[in-house]
Amino acid sequence: MTQPLFLCHPRCSTCAKARAWMGEHGIDHTERDIRIDNPTVAELTLWHTVSGLPIRRFFNTSGRLYRSMGLKDKLPSMSDEEAIALLATDGMLVKRPLLVIPDGAGDPVTVLVGFRQNEWEAALL
Template structure:
């Protein structure tokens, strides 16, 4: 099964997730999230499919998140504005972002990957 994998090559967590997925035999359409973040429309569909809260998609430990003071700003933003913000800068998105076959994972926890991506 092919998956879309948005990751950042310098991110150790992304490399672990990628290695895990490849070891399980997944074919990945790999995209550098910093160079080509998902478009608003794609991101909206992924978020809806995931069933997760929109805030789970923000990289809250990232420099950009802190620089933009998003902890305080997100409260007053609409979901559309939040998605637009995420699509504008891939470094704001928690990574890796993996999706396919009506499934989505954000970040990497081996136990979660095991539950979601085990064939």
């Protein structure tokens, strides 16, 4: 199996918890700093589709950038395409950690947004 892709922010405490959890369970992964290597529109579009989640779940709603841009009020009137284009502009807008679990061919089959231990256990163990 191809390794999961773990998108995180190095100073994020939730990302640290998720990283530690994966370490405790021997889950190898590829790590990507979401600030330096922000997800692209194509990646976000695919991950959004695979996840089946509403696009709002991909936003870091507790982040300073989200609040300063007034996205709480703007997001409901945006199309998914507009929201994805906005997410692709800055990794700090994206909820983290984000874990993309591929199949044997490397295509994403599961996308986990945020660290909810029970969801990660179900997907990885």
